[in-house]
Amino acid sequence: MNLTDEQKRMYDGEYGPGMQKAISMLVEYGNVWDADRMARVNSAHVALWSEIEWLAEMLEGVEQIRVPLATVHPGNCAASRFGRAMGLREKFCQREAKALSEKLGLLVPKGFVPVLSCTPFLVGNVPTPGSVFSWGGSEGICAANSIFGARGNRDAFPAALASAITGVTPDMLLLKKQNRYGQLLVKLEDLDLERFTLADYGALGNYIGGVAKFKNVVVDGVPNTVSFDQLKHFTAPMPTSGAVAICHVVGVTPEAPTVEEALGHKKPEEAIKVGKKQFRESWESLHTATKDDVEVVFFGCPHLSINELRELARLLEGKKKADSVRLFVCTTEQIYTIAKSMGCTDIIEQAGGLMVRDSCIMLFPYPELVVPVTNAATNSAKAASYQARAGIKIQYGSTESCINAAIIGKWGG
Amino acid sequence: MILKGKTIKKGKVEGEAIVSQMPFSFLGDLDVTTGKVVGSGHDLEGESIANKIFVFLTGKGSTAAPDWAYKAKRLGNAPKGMICQEVEPTLAMVAITHDIPMVHKLDQNPLEVIKTGDYIKMDATEGIVEVIKKGES
Secondary structure (H helix, E strand, O other): OOOOHHHHHOOOOOOOHHHHHHHHEEEEEEEOOOOOOEEOOOEEEEOOOHHHHHHHHHHOOOOOOHHHHHHHEOOOOOHHHOOOOOOOHHHHHHHHHHHHHHHHHHHHHHEEHHHHHHHHOOOOOOOOOEEEEEEEEEEHHHHHHOOOOOOOOOOOOHHHHHHHHEEEOOOOHHHOHOOOOOOEEEOOOOOOOHHHHHHHHHHHHHHHHHHHHOOOOOEEEOOOOOHHHHHHHOOHHHHHOOOOOOEEEOOOOOOOHHHHOOOOOOOOEEEEEEHHOOOOOOOOOOOHHHHOOOOOEEEEOOOOOHHHHHHHHHHHHHOOOOOOOOEEEOOOOHHHHHHHHHHHHHHHHHOEEEEEEEEOOOHHHHHHOOOOOOOEEOOOOOHHHHHHHHEEEEEEEHHHHHHHHHOOOOOOO | OEEEEEEEOOEEEEEEEOOOOEOOOOOEEEEEOOOOOOOOOOEOOOOOOOOEEEOOOOOOOOHHHHHHHHHHHOOOOHHHHHHHEOOOOOHHHHHHHHHEEEEOOOOHHHHHHHHOOOEEEEEOOEEEEEEEOOOOO
16 A cells, blocks of 8 residues: 555654544555555545444544545434434433434534435535545445445445545545446346336345345346436345445446446346346345234335425325324435425324434334334335344335325235 | 465454354344344354354445444454455454454355364464364364
């Protein structure tokens, strides 16, 4: 690894122990893939999952972070001001809220922007094509590489923090054009994609991620009328069932005008066809519930866009959720504000929904509920997969199916 | 048997091997409070990786894996050392951030030549893995 004079000064500790630790971690990280230099990072995205002692150690002596823009991921639902309304234990909420506020108290003065969202691109951290980003948040990374054409690796949150502090990341893997071409070619067939719901796209992405593991993916057969929200739900589960960091969608995403260009004019390492059979198989693997009772219905993994919120308000207008159901609707404070100005949040709240902001619903701390639940309905393939592993039975379905379930209190499919 | 691989995180460590043929995520596949693997369909479901040399395919899933690995480590439930077939960036950061000696890209497939219960002496700094088969000493 060749460091510039300034980077050597960081490495030698001239800018304090935090900066030194951060660049040392990045050097070790780069050495794993034989990176020979550091690249300048335009955008970082970090989380608050780490313990405060570790964050404090990383930021020791750091006056201001060196990356031009760094945003912050959402925290635990219990840490937000909605924890009690969600039915979580008072003491747990207090503890989490205190920890979150201490961590933000550490980060914000150094220049981190507390958007508290897993979709930083929806709230001002928009990676430009070709620019370098260092983000945590597997689904954000996949979107930034694939949909925005920016360049970044599956940097874990600690790597993103180190990059935010130093302003650099090892120049390796997906930062280099030759490593961005597709390795797995997926041809879609016999699927009525024009009528695909968000949950359909999620189930499809879930299947593809499982096959791809950490290969770069090229998908051929998605209509170019696909919406941003559909692409978000399509790519989000790929790094859940696998470790996908880039998925080119032919005719849609910037580095995939044609199959050939997306593959770098080479033969793919692997080519598969995905049709109704694989789609159904994936759907069934996500729907793990065996009973029709609905206890929780939630939306917002990834955080809801303004259009998804408008759709929820349309489906809930004049309706009321069943008393037995808890309805959680998760987005960012910024998108909430727009939705409120349009009357959407009033409709959702009048229907009995709880508008949760700044929180991660995927990692909802079920064991901390005062009245425990065992099953939940969602349109998110990513959350379905994580929560099933945490022992929750999942009813997986379209936005409309989930809303119907919330209203009648039973799963109708 | 001696295997030679590439360093991800330096350090010397020895212990009992536990082997999985699957990718692994420290967030989702591990109960950090017990060190046991969770999730139906995982080939180590119900088994503990705590204080063992964890041998597996590669990483997957959440980029918060190092944060969860840290929780496991604080509770004494993280693996002592790790060997994988080929690392991916998030998994590399688990080892680097929390100082868990780790190697990958061995000269033989570790998922075939190492079995659960074998004893491993690993010098990750030099990339050397000594495998003492179960029952031998």
